[in-house]
Amino acid sequence: MKVSPWPPEYADRYRALGLWTGETFDDILRRRAADSAVGSRVAVVDIHRKLTYAELDERVDRLAAGLHGLGLQPDDRVLLQIPNRVAYVETVFALFRARLVPVFGLPAHREAELVGIARSAGAVAIVSPATHDGFDHRALAETVAAQVESVRTLIDVDDLESLFAEPIDHGSADSSDLAFLQLSGGSTGIPKLIPRTHDDYLYSVRRSNEVCAVTDQTVYLATLPVAHNFPMSSPGILGAMYAGGTVVLTESPTPSVAWQLVERERVTMTGLVPPLARLWTETAERGAEFDISSLETVQVGGARCPDELAARIGPALGVRLQQVFGMAEGLVCYTRLDDPLDEVCTTQGAPMSDQDQLRLVDENGDPVTSGPGFLETQGPYTIRGYWQGAGADSFAPDGWYRTGDVVEFSDRGNLVVRGRGGDRVNRGGEKVSAEQLEEQLLTHPGVRDAIVVAVADAYLGERTCAYVIPADPEDPPNLAGIRRFVRAGGLAEWKLPDTVKVIEEFPETGVGKVSRKKLRALLAG
Incomplete structure (x- = not known):
């Protein structure tokens, strides 16, 4: 079944370059x-069999x-x-x-x-x-x-x-046939279906293996729901199998369960989303119950990893951190294994393929030459349309995919994700970056984790609400103290949170990402 074909001149080029190889x-x-x-060799193992x-x-x-x-x-x-x-x-x-x-x-x-x-x-x-x-x-x-x-x-x-x-x-x-349908990563509504071919997806797998140094000695632990793009192909279970390595599957990603498998199977690599990375890091900082010394690389992706957490992961777990920014629609970026530590902890990497094309635009679709902008992309493994023409507005007239992510570039050329377009709070015409405010809140000694969402307001249009998980549940921070702290951190007055809500844990989507939709619903309720 043929679906959403790349323009013939693109497909011909990708084949001529050896990116699409005819494999299935x-x-x-x-x-x-x-x-x-x-x-x-062992191909796949879970808690019960291999x-x-x-x-x-x-x-x-x-x-x-x-x-x-x-x-x-x-x-x-x-x-x-x-x-x-x-x-x-x-x-x-x-x-x-x-x-x-x-x-x-x-x-x-x-x-x-x-x-x-x-x-x-x-x-x-x-x-x-x-x-x-x-x-x-x-x-x-x-x-x-x-x-x-x-x-x-x-x-x-x-x-x-x-x-x-x-x-x-x-x-x-045929390698150009529809291989499978993935789900879009949005956390609202019914997911759109993403058609992937053998050619384009296997190129993504092979190139991920090259960037992430996956070999037949790699033992990859899938901690996240494995139908999700990140643990499936970045490099994920397919990358490990392509290299002739071993895939380990766990139904629970908690340290008490997953670390048993790390110890038993001598796992070398895994991928985590930020909330899970925080749990693993904090558990290790208190003292690991299991031997996880075989771990070499821990990837963090699925959402922006706070800089303060990124800096703790390597020392706590005894691993090298690799940040991953990508989407089921295609583009995948990695920090490289030889990137300087500050780049690894503060950026989300560079596109894995030299055939990936990126551009930044403003809200009107005009090019952005400096500062953050909305990311658009095309390439040999980025789709040209959703299944049955759904979500056509997600693609520019020339076929580039509109990711909806707001990014800018570091001095070395790595992407720095500043959030989703919908994560920016339009407060009386002034734009507040949820990611920037969250980063500041996470430096507060009384805050364990923080998420910022928009609240509808009749006068300003939107106001900012900061959900915080306190470091000490018996002594949570209050609004006045939070505002003083953020102000002292040098943020503009209009970027200070208007409301602070203390919460025990953040609601999550089915793939382990924090659900901002559910947090906004809590305010409405």
Whole structure:
């Protein structure tokens, strides 16, 4: 199935440059399993079981045949809602082998989201566990199927072996075909579907491996929901498997669970979102219960990592920090492993490919030559449109993707993320950067974490509300003290928070990011 093609002149150039190589995802597993030096290595492991590349390949063959036996046909879309388990990898590669199209849902999605995703994708099947984390996913799948006419098959991921059949020849996918549908990373509304091809996504995986020094000795721990772009390909589980390394999956990212796997499997690399990075860092600073000395690289991405936290991660965990800024739509930036420490702690890296093109524009779409601006991008792995033409306003007339991120560049050329366009508070015509104010609040000794959101105001249009998690719950900071502190830090008077709300923890989206939407809803409620 062909989708959202790059203009022919772009596609031809990417092939001529060797960026698009004609590989497919199924090719990866077949080659690794057939390689005498790799086939007997552990490919994937969770808390309960592990599979070598050869064992995984054999099971994928039998499961792919079973899916065909259910009546699923090439190009059919299959919605997945699978936790971080070995069965996730088995299922995804079986779908690739059967030339089916995975639609990557998340375990935290519920009825409204799944119905919208299934309808948009035209999904014919749903794969999910019977229950997970105390929730009845089988009942949820039945509810979705009752509302989405295309869904005719429900598959229990806990019982995949019942589907196994004698392997058959499914034919070969074309590398320019639709490989899968990802979900846009926005935290509001029903996610838009992102069509990715084998060519463009595998280039992203290969280039990530080069930048992040992933080898066959890499043991990658997926702590975040693995259907999300960051733990899937930056370099993620696909990067580790492409290199012939090992993927370790944990259903819980908390130190008490995840660190057991770090110790047991001698994990060398993982990726965290900032709230999780803070938890790991604070836990390590108090003294690690498990041996995590095998860890070499910890990536932080998914949202802007506060500078003060970034500076603590390496010393606390005994690792090198790598900041990651990217999006499921394409562009991925990394701090390089040889970047100076201050650059690693204060920037979000540079584009990984020399074929990535970036430009900054203002709110009217005019070029910005200095200072922060809205980031737009195009390149060999950045999509040219969403599934079925949704979200057309996310693309400029010339096809560049409008990321919605406000960024500027460091002196070395790395990106510094200043927030999302919607994260800026328009206070009586003066723009307040939520990120800048948050950075200042995080230096307050009484503040453990802080998030700034806009509050509707009849006079000013918007006012600023700072949600803070106190360092000492028994002695939380108050508005007057916070304002004095921020003022003393040199910020303009109109940037001082108008309201301070003390909170025990921040609500999160399904991928572990702080949900500013939910924080704003708390104010409205």
